[in-house]
Amino acid sequence: MKTINIVLFGVGNVGSSLINQILESRSKIFNSSQIDIKLAVIVNSKIAFYNKDDINNSWEADFKSYGYPYKLSQIINHVKKEKLTNLIAVDATASEKFVKNYKELIRNGFNIVAANKTANSLSDKFYKDLRLELKKHDKQFLYETNVGAGLPVIKTVQDLHLAGEEITKIRGIFSGSLSYIFNSFSSNNRTFSEVLDEARNKGLTEPDPRIDLSGKDVGRKLLILAREINIIKELTEVKIENLVPNHLNGKSSISHFNENQQELNLNFEERRSNLKADEVLRHIGELGVASGQLEVKLVTEKRNSPFGSLQEADASFEIYTKNYGNRPIVIQGAGAGARVTSRGVLSDLLKISEKLECI
Numbered sequence: 001m002k003t004i005n006i007v008l009f010g011v012g013n014v015g016s017s018l019i020n021q022i023l024e025s026r027s028k029i030f031n032s033s034q035i036d037i038k039l040a041v042i043v044n045s046k047i048a049f050y051n052k053d054d055i056n057n058s059w060e061a062d063f064k065s066y067g068y069p070y071k072l073s074q075i076i077n078h079v080k081k082e083k084l085t086n087l088i089a090v091d092a093t094a095s096e097k098f099v100k101n102y103k104e105l106i107r108n109g110f111n112i113v114a115a116n117k118t119a120n121s122l123s124d125k126f127y128k129d130l131r132l133e134l135k136k137h138d139k140q141f142l143y144e145t146n147v148g149a150g151l152p153v154i155k156t157v158q159d160l161h162l163a164g165e166e167i168t169k170i171r172g173i174f175s176g177s178l179s180y181i182f183n184s185f186s187s188n189n190r191t192f193s194e195v196l197d198e199a200r201n202k203g204l205t206e207p208d209p210r211i212d213l214s215g216k217d218v219g220r221k222l223l224i225l226a227r228e229i230n231i232i233k234e235l236t237e238v239k240i241e242n243l244v245p246n247h248l249n250g251k252s253s254i255s256h257f258n259e260n261q262q263e264l265n266l267n268f269e270e271r272r273s274n275l276k277a278d279e280v281l282r283h284i285g286e287l288g289v290a291s292g293q294l295e296v297k298l299v300t301e302k303r304n305s306p307f308g309s310l311q312e313a314d315a316s317f318e319i320y321t322k323n324y325g326n327r328p329i330v331i332q333g334a335g336a337g338a339r340v341t342s343r344g345v346l347s348d349l350l351k352i353s354e355k356l357e358c359i
């Protein structure tokens with residue numbers, strides 16, 4: 001039997017769904033794999049809840065009542081004092097600041113599972129240093145949900161690359177958030193800001209939806225896939241069509257954006273009114289291996305084309321390779337949503353557990 005001890009950073013949409021899925025699936029996982037999943041500490045940006053017993057269905061109330069302000073060093077001291085082993089830190093934050101803690105966590109015995117895409121899309125130096133640290137301390141880092149939420153995109157690209165298959169192009173609808181938004185917006189008469197609010201309320205966007213609308217989220221995903229196949233790039237080199245006007249961009253506060261987001265409506269209304277009856281708007285990412293070009297843009301597609309006929313928050317990835325020729329491998333399905341994403345995180349946790357010690 002193996003016990004794994006998780007410290008969960010982030011209890012928003014994805015983090016709280018992960019806790020609920022662990023509660024639902026824990027005994028099934030134990031019976032089939034003899035892996036006992038313990039949630040040792042649960043953390044948001046302000047408080048940490050140190051879980052003495054097994055987590056249960058009242059975890060949310062316990063977190064609020066018994067959580068208190070923390071420093072990372074206190075969490076590390078806690079797991080040492082309690083002699084917890086098989087440690088996995090789960091990053092379910094969207095924080096650029098938090099990923100700077102990864103190296104300290106690794107040095108203190110943690111493996112890492114991240115839904116947060118930031119660590120893999122900062123500088124090439126950060127990316128490589130992180131991997132050196134993992135190697136030095138013999139720790140694992142999995143992040144399948146960085147691209148396509150719960151869809152197996154990263155693993156597929158890694159496996160093809162490892163087996164020597166030459167990937168020539170990856171093209172697709174990379175953003176579940178923008179897929180939902182443009183599916184809804186292209187097919188009815190609601191304003192863009194109404195559709196955006198709906199996507200936010202369903203937990204389908206980034207905490208700050210400008211990360212989606214600015215193209216940065218898809219830019220990050222393209223960069224992450226490019227790095228998997230040894231294309232060395234920086235985020236600044238991705239050609240991105242930014243859908244957020246300058247005066248509402250990330251340099252202004254999120255509340256300023258929220259108060260003024262109706263100002264997006266006019267521009268999108270114009271794009272919608274230019275569509276023919278059989279056309280829809282689609283947000284596309286493209287990684288050309290030969291050209292080395294990574295591009296993010298909003299395009300018009302025929303309603304009955306493969307991308308045009310996607311539904312809900314579906315993402316779709318076409319992976320072109322030498323041996324598959326002009327008939328790509330296609331991976332398609334929900335590309336955003338707390339439950340599919342947290343299931344992907346849980347799957348990464350179990351993959352890491354396979355290599356941990358039985359205790």
Ligand SMILES: NC(=O)c1ccc[n+]([C@@H]2O[C@H](COP(=O)([O-])OP(=O)(O)OC[C@H]3O[C@@H](n4cnc5c(N)ncnc54)[C@H](OP(=O)(O)O)[C@@H]3O)[C@@H](O)[C@H]2O)c1
Pocket residue numbers: 009010011012013014015043044045046091092093094095097098115116117145146148149203204205206207335336337338341
């Ligand atoms: N939702 C999806 O469909 C999806 C799909 C794929 C990947 N992801 C990724 O999953 C991550 C989480 O998304 P979400 O929708 O769950 O976001 P969310 O609902 O905003 O939750 C974020 C959580 O992170 C916490 N947090 C922020 N900064 C922190 C810090 N420095 N230390 C510890 N905790 C911190 C927040 O705490 P406070 O409440 O105190 O601020 C909150 O609990 C993001 O990186 C996103 O890109 C999401």
Ligand SMILES: N[C@@H](CCO)C(=O)O
Pocket residue numbers: 148149174175176177178204205206212217335336337
């Ligand atoms: N913005 C993400 C989902 C939330 O992280 C996506 O569209 O894939």
